[in-house]
Amino acid sequence: MNALVPAPSVPVLSAPALSVRDLTVRYGRAGKTLPAVDGVSFDVAPGETLGLVGESGSGKSTIGKAILGLQPPNTGRILLHGTDITRASLRQRRVTAIDLRVVFQDPYSSLNPAQTIGQTLTEPLQVLRVPKDQRRPRILESLAAVGLPADAADRYPARFSGGQRQRIAIARALVCDPQVIVLDEPVSALDLSTQAQVLNLLADLRDSRQLALLFIAHDLGVVRFLAQRVVVLYRGQVMEAGGAEEVTQRPRHPYSIALTAAAPVPQPAEQARRRAAREALGVGAAGATPPAAAGCPFATRCPLTTDVCHRERPPLVSGVACHHADQVAGLRLPTRAA
Amino acid sequence: MRVPRALRTVGGVLSAAWLVFLLLASVTASWWLPYQVDAQDPAHTLAGPSASHWLGTDDLGRDVLSRIAAGSWISVGPALLAVVVAFGIGIPLALLAAEHGRWVEHGFSRFAELLLALPSIVILLAFVGAVGVHPWAIMTVLGVLLSAPVYRIFLGQAQSLRTRLYVDAARVNGVSSLRVNLRHVLPAMATTIAVQAAQLFAISVLIEAGLAFMGFGPSVPSPSWGGLIAAASQHVYDDPWLMVPTGVVLALTVIAANGLADAVGGGREREAVPARHRKPRTTVRAAAGGTHDAGGMLLDVRDLTVAVGGPDGHALVTGVSFALPPGTVLGLVGESGCGKTMTARALPGLLPAGVEVTGGSVWFAGRDSAGRDLAGLPDKELRAIRGREIAVISQEPMVALDPMFSVGYQLTQPIRRFRGVGRAEARRIATELLGQVGIVDAGRMLRSYPHQLSGGMAQRVCIALALTGSPKLLIADEPTTALDVTVQAEILSLLRALVRTTGLSVIIVSHDPGVVADLCDEVAVMYAGQVVESGTVAEVLGQPAHPYTAALLAANPHVAEGLPVPERLPSIPGTVPAPPDWPTGCRFASRCSLATAECAAPVPATPAHGAAKVHGAANHATGTVRCVHPLSSPAELPVPHPVERGVPS
Numbered sequence: 001m002n003a004l005v006p007a008p009s010v011p012v013l014s015a016p017a018l019s020v021r022d023l024t025v026r027y028g029r030a031g032k033t034l035p036a037v038d039g040v041s042f043d044v045a046p047g048e049t050l051g052l053v054g055e056s057g058s059g060k061s062t063i064g065k066a067i068l069g070l071q072p073p074n075t076g077r078i079l080l081h082g083t084d085i086t087r088a089s090l091r092q093r094r095v096t097a098i099d100l101r102v103v104f105q106d107p108y109s110s111l112n113p114a115q116t117i118g119q120t121l122t123e124p125l126q127v128l129r130v131p132k133d134q135r136r137p138r139i140l141e142s143l144a145a146v147g148l149p150a151d152a153a154d155r156y157p158a159r160f161s162g163g164q165r166q167r168i169a170i171a172r173a174l175v176c177d178p179q180v181i182v183l184d185e186p187v188s189a190l191d192l193s194t195q196a197q198v199l200n201l202l203a204d205l206r207d208s209r210q211l212a213l214l215f216i217a218h219d220l221g222v223v224r225f226l227a228q229r230v231v232v233l234y235r236g237q238v239m240e241a242g243g244a245e246e247v248t249q250r251p252r253h254p255y256s257i258a259l260t261a262a263a264p265v266p267q268p269a270e271q272a273r274r275r276a277a278r279e280a281l282g283v284g285a286a287g288a289t290p291p292a293a294a295g296c297p298f299a300t301r302c303p304l305t306t307d308v309c310h311r312e313r314p315p316l317v318s319g320v321a322c323h324h325a326d327q328v329a330g331l332r333l334p335t336r337a338a
Numbered sequence: 339m340r341v342p343r344a345l346r347t348v349g350g351v352l353s354a355a356w357l358v359f360l361l362l363a364s365v366t367a368s369w370w371l372p373y374q375v376d377a378q379d380p381a382h383t384l385a386g387p388s389a390s391h392w393l394g395t396d397d398l399g400r401d402v403l404s405r406i407a408a409g410s411w412i413s414v415g416p417a418l419l420a421v422v423v424a425f426g427i428g429i430p431l432a433l434l435a436a437e438h439g440r441w442v443e444h445g446f447s448r449f450a451e452l453l454l455a456l457p458s459i460v461i462l463l464a465f466v467g468a469v470g471v472h473p474w475a476i477m478t479v480l481g482v483l484l485s486a487p488v489y490r491i492f493l494g495q496a497q498s499l500r501t502r503l504y505v506d507a508a509r510v511n512g513v514s515s516l517r518v519n520l521r522h523v524l525p526a527m528a529t530t531i532a533v534q535a536a537q538l539f540a541i542s543v544l545i546e547a548g549l550a551f552m553g554f555g556p557s558v559p560s561p562s563w564g565g566l567i568a569a570a571s572q573h574v575y576d577d578p579w580l581m582v583p584t585g586v587v588l589a590l591t592v593i594a595a596n597g598l599a600d601a602v603g604g605g606r607e608r609e610a611v612p613a614r615h616r617k618p619r620t621t622v623r624a625a626a627g628g629t630h631d632a633g634g635m636l637l638d639v640r641d642l643t644v645a646v647g648g649p650d651g652h653a654l655v656t657g658v659s660f661a662l663p664p665g666t667v668l669g670l671v672g673e674s675g676c677g678k679t680m681t682a683r684a685l686p687g688l689l690p691a692g693v694e695v696t697g698g699s700v701w702f703a704g705r706d707s708a709g710r711d712l713a714g715l716p717d718k719e720l721r722a723i724r725g726r727e728i729a730v731i732s733q734e735p736m737v738a739l740d741p742m743f744s745v746g747y748q749l750t751q752p753i754r755r756f757r758g759v760g761r762a763e764a765r766r767i768a769t770e771l772l773g774q775v776g777i778v779d780a781g782r783m784l785r786s787y788p789h790q791l792s793g794g795m796a797q798r799v800c801i802a803l804a805l806t807g808s809p810k811l812l813i814a815d816e817p818t819t820a821l822d823v824t825v826q827a828e829i830l831s832l833l834r835a836l837v838r839t840t841g842l843s844v845i846i847v848s849h850d851p852g853v854v855a856d857l858c859d860e861v862a863v864m865y866a867g868q869v870v871e872s873g874t875v876a877e878v879l880g881q882p883a884h885p886y887t888a889a890l891l892a893a894n895p896h897v898a899e900g901l902p903v904p905e906r907l908p909s910i911p912g913t914v915p916a917p918p919d920w921p922t923g924c925r926f927a928s929r930c931s932l933a934t935a936e937c938a939a940p941v942p943a944t945p946a947h948g949a950a951k952v953h954g955a956a957n958h959a960t961g962t963v964r965c966v967h968p969l970s971s972p973a974e975l976p977v978p979h980p981v982e983r984g985v986p987s
Contacts, residue, residue: 055822056793068510094512102510110503114525120504123521124511161913162674172507191673191849196893196909203906218822221896225903249899262827264852265898266891268875271855274898278827333899 023076051227107165118153163194350601417542423481428488436496536599729804746784794825873961
């Protein structure tokens, strides 16, 4: 019944800052391997955060790489402010994609240990040919924006903790004053208390700078905190897309339900109830058998699977790709007892 | 700060000093040489060392010292050229191949293999035959030949460095490919380059001397070392001394180059290995006596202290106490650097080298119900307990499995050892264990190799492996952290089922309060090497008494269905202090909003959560908190209150 309702979503504020259309990425030859990303489309508006959620192998990081020009897509288009950058080389992107920056997951490998923080932050400014006398003020400004003192610029990465390094990586993205930032699992390597600091920082930046954020994560709880809209991926295909509250609170796809039900909450009684509900759900073990290439990728694990699921790939209709979208509501975990 | 590491060893200093001395001596030779290179002294031919000729004279009465010194540049210079050529070709090719992927790499690698297949001495001699004796040109050819091994060595390193995220970040920022290579890839190779250059230099010096000895060196009057040795070999019988000075200088140069390579390359490894080896544990503390009232506990840890670097080192875990009744699950929760993994690893004596238990007791009621103190046991006895009575699973299941052997082999080996059964029986038990960990197709799994398994399947196999000795205690160190959330849920359900059906006790180390809430009966919250709060999960997670526990829970973005997410998360300012920076008072005080002057004094663990006794109570109503200002009601928590059912707009 929910499938008939149009996908609820936050109204698009203005022309999208980033558009991805029918993106397909394959590692290896066609026919031999299933695509890592298969026909994915989405928009991110200025000031909006889009969460790209999925487990390992869902293709979420590959989408980020394709947008950044680190992995050439096979088909599809990537538009930045309406400009096609799908096939732009990294050299061409120096002109066409100066608004697009990245923050990676691993705070330990994302900073060159042999360079001071100042040198790391200067590098993108050199590429943009920012005059020398303006570089230092901009570096200090972006360090201040992420809550680091000015003297951090003269130190090496080894002097900083994981959370601080992630702030530095964010400062490196901010120093060019970008409008679109791809955040590839920016908090998943951090402890809870530092994760909260970095999430708050990202939320502040999102609100104060009208940044368009593509937030790639495996953790729906974290995505729900930061994102307005969510795209749920499974084996390279969009399973569900919609507003963050809708997807996390009233999921309309069996896989979204499995994802939300699997994330444990720190209230023992509530978690015991959710565990019982999850175990009753009947979602199969991951990786048991590979799905048929022609059918729904989730068919081998789904409790609603029928013959049609193995035969035909369900189209994405009002934000849900499921042949049995009308039965999904029955799978949802009961909400917290009053 | 970075370079002199190589000079911290005596060998490194001596080697570098000799090479520098040689270089200076050859450059300045014309100013201080006692004799002209070709000055002949017919009165003293083939003379030994004397006051006028320190190293003697040769067959024409020429001063040997002057000739060696003057000849050092023509002997060493071309060898240096060979090294420069080899690296000048090999490293750029390696960088290009690493950058441009498969096809370029294939092309370069086939070319390098071709060069490697050529017999270098034959090529060099053929070159001499075709072009004539030109030492610099010959060594250039040698450099080209040596570029192939240089390429091979640096290709792998360049490829691995290019996977670093800071390289990707620089590329996304539009940094040119030359600059990426010069600033992000090449500097990280510096150590290897120095080591390889020193070794190749030594080889080149020897090859050049060899060629000169055979007559393919600098033309006769010029005094190359190889030529000097060749000349001396004419007089092996009438003046054996003549061979000695040149030979020693040549040998010293080669040894110095290798010594320098050793010093540069070895410095890093030596720093990584802790200087102090683990002492026998019994010398640290006497083994505890035979009587102990464990109150029916399987495990009773009291005042456990773990330190790195011996008694004068610093502590990583201090005064940790907890108890575990049989058939229960205890969670050790906290952030990284809080000592939870060290605590868990200390129990079965699996601490890394240099880290040791320096105090406290680990009472374990093993199979012989009398029980004993594991903290006092020598490693040999602990080895008998590990696997049989205490099993361990870790965060990375793939690392725990040997890629060379099938799952069946890896399971049946410990089963046969622990249970003393035959091959067929071991296989039957392995099938049973795999069924127990939820693997349906056990027959196929036994034939599988680890690389064929997904992360979740591998962790199931690891759990089956842990069960082979039918242990009473399973220590699980972040067993689900590397897994997807749906797989994590499956593994947690599996562990829960095992506890219920086999009576296993589990200590699970986790940074995720959600995992603890899902699986554990009891929880000990660790902060900066201490247990700051403990009790049942319902009490500790539901009504946290320690401000750290409360703040940690509040910082968690995971909320149950129907609850709103906050606009901003209540985060804890600052970071966990490192062990050397721990204050004498409350270790959380610097980040705590409730801290007062009283918090500067050491804070003992006090009963909490309605526990009458801190420890050893027969009914196990234990709960502790280590805080001067324990939170008494949920109202004090900075956690947003649950709102009504449904999603708030």
